[in-house]
Amino acid sequence: TKNVGILAMDIYFPPTCVQQEALEVHDGASKGKYTIGLGQDCMAFCSEVEDVISMSLTVVTSLLEKYGIDPKQIGRLEVGSETVIDKSKSIKTFLMQIFEECGNNDIEGVDSSNACYGGTAALFNCVNWVESSSWDGRYGLVVCTDSAVYAEGPARPTGGAAAIAMLVGPDAPIAFESKLRGSHMSHAYDFYKPNLASEYPVVDGKLSQTCYLMALDSCYKLLCSKYEKLEGKQFSIADADYFVFHSPYNKLVQKSFARLVFNDVVRNASSVDEAGKQKLEPFSSLSGDESYQNRDLEKASQQVAKPLYDAKVQPSTLLPKQVGNMYTASLYAAFVSVLHNKHSELSGKRVVMFSYGSGLTATMFSFQLRDGQHPFSLSNIATVMDVAGKLKARHEFPPEKFVEILKLMEHRYGAKDFVTSKDCSLLPPGTHYLTEVDSMYRRFYSKK
Numbered sequence: 001t002k003n004v005g006i007l008a009m010d011i012y013f014p015p016t017c018v019q020q021e022a023l024e025v026h027d028g029a030s031k032g033k034y035t036i037g038l039g040q041d042c043m044a045f046c047s048e049v050e051d052v053i054s055m056s057l058t059v060v061t062s063l064l065e066k067y068g069i070d071p072k073q074i075g076r077l078e079v080g081s082e083t084v085i086d087k088s089k090s091i092k093t094f095l096m097q098i099f100e101e102c103g104n105n106d107i108e109g110v111d112s113s114n115a116c117y118g119g120t121a122a123l124f125n126c127v128n129w130v131e132s133s134s135w136d137g138r139y140g141l142v143v144c145t146d147s148a149v150y151a152e153g154p155a156r157p158t159g160g161a162a163a164i165a166m167l168v169g170p171d172a173p174i175a176f177e178s179k180l181r182g183s184h185m186s187h188a189y190d191f192y193k194p195n196l197a198s199e200y201p202v203v204d205g206k207l208s209q210t211c212y213l214m215a216l217d218s219c220y221k222l223l224c225s226k227y228e229k230l231e232g233k234q235f236s237i238a239d240a241d242y243f244v245f246h247s248p249y250n251k252l253v254q255k256s257f258a259r260l261v262f263n264d265v266v267r268n269a270s271s272v273d274e275a276g277k278q279k280l281e282p283f284s285s286l287s288g289d290e291s292y293q294n295r296d297l298e299k300a301s302q303q304v305a306k307p308l309y310d311a312k313v314q315p316s317t318l319l320p321k322q323v324g325n326m327y328t329a330s331l332y333a334a335f336v337s338v339l340h341n342k343h344s345e346l347s348g349k350r351v352v353m354f355s356y357g358s359g360l361t362a363t364m365f366s367f368q369l370r371d372g373q374h375p376f377s378l379s380n381i382a383t384v385m386d387v388a389g390k391l392k393a394r395h396e397f398p399p400e401k402f403v404e405i406l407k408l409m410e411h412r413y414g415a416k417d418f419v420t421s422k423d424c425s426l427l428p429p430g431t432h433y434l435t436e437v438d439s440m441y442r443r444f445y446s447k448k
């Protein structure tokens with residue numbers, strides 16, 4: 001088995017959304033705080049008829065249909081999510097409805113969870129399975145599905161919602177460079193969900209940013225040293241064509257890439273020009289801790305990084321800016337944005353991915369891209385996903401309506417014995433939606 005990786009992808013995000021500019025006004029935030037300060041344009045959210053299960057049913061059905069995959073050909077199904085609907089029954093088991101209809105109950109895998117990292121854990125499980133002696137020749141299928149909602153306050157504009165499905169197998173156009181991986185895992189209370197009666201996390205926003213950047217540094221150093229051992233030469237930003245980050249909000253992505261540029265200057269790698277080096281070298285004597293707090297370094301490195309950011313990062317920012325933080329799906333939605341923007345010029349390119357989940361777990365890894373064979377070609381994946389069409393078909397809600405829906409969902413979280421409005425008029429055909437939760441907490445869905 002060679003070139004194991006992603007053969008096909010599809011993405012679904014709710015058509016219901018709120019503009020960040022309108023939310024700024026509604027929240028009484030200063031003008032530009034969410035749009036320029038956080039770098040976000042728009043935020044998707046689940047209305048009362050959608051949840052992580054309906055979104056994953058929608059995206060899996062759509063992927064199988066659009067790529068002509070027989071459900072019997074799936075041998076492993078892994079779900080990454082941090083949205084808890086049931087503490088025991090996995091989201092994967094809900095998805096089994098699609099497969100048992102076709103007589104396929106022989107599918108390994110369950111859910112993986114650790115904040116936004118669960119999707120990456122699920123993807124690694126599938127790739128490892130295909131590369132292992134227990135592989136039976138069938139496809140792996142990975143689903144990342146989350147609804148990110150925050151309590152009223154500064155974190156609320158960093159929500160979002162989406163589900164992504166990825167088909168895994170050999171001879172993939174999006175192939176793993178399995179030797180190029182660096183992980184950083186540690187114990188932190190930066191973002192967690194200890195209150196089981198609420199969907200909202202407890203979050204220390206500032207700490208979560210620092211944890212994210214420290215994990216990024218650490219993973220980058222590991223990836224560089226592994227590359228050097230393998231290739232006998234230094235790795236730098238110049239050796240990858242795109243850098244794709246887990247994207248809680250765009251400003252953190254800007255800061256992250258600037259941090260990699262600073263790393264290259266400190267390592268004396270060749271990616272930064274003389275003028276840039278001169279600007280950043282004065283900061284190279286800062287201790288690690290100091291460097292995370294230093295605002296001058298933050299500004300200077302973002303400035304130096306700007307042209308490289310425009311070329312290597314900007315193409316990945318479309319969906320995270322338009323949809324918001326999709327938790328486990330966020331990193332892969334950023335990658336989907338690269339496919340959408342650049343699909344015809346990606347063959348032979350290397351993409352470095354950075355996955356981060358609070359608590360904390362992080363991995364930096366690498367894809368090597370090839371054109372691939374229909375239906376598993378980069379251009380067909382971009383066509384099938386129809387990112388532009390999905391963005392265009394959305395319905396903007398006023399902030400008041402968004403807040404009202406979140407209030408309703410607070411009451412519905414963990415509740416039983418209710419029916420939804422069953423109003424699916426805004427949903428595209430083929431979308432699954434929640435109709436009822438009965439007196440035994442059993443959930444029922446329909447398909448539009």
Ligand code: ACO
Pocket residue numbers: 030031032033034036037038116154155156157158191203204205206208209212247248249251252325358
């Ligand atoms: N115009 C332009 N920029 C502005 C304006 C304005 N009017 N007002 C503020 N800003 C800038 C600030 O300067 C800051 O940018 P900087 O960091 O480059 O200086 C940015 O907007 C944010 O402003 P803050 O005051 O720092 O924001 P606040 O503390 O209110 O909240 C935060 C931001 C911490 C990100 C919050 O939204 C949050 O907690 N989010 C959830 C946690 C999160 O996403 N963590 C990321 C990793 S963990 C994960 O994935 C969940």
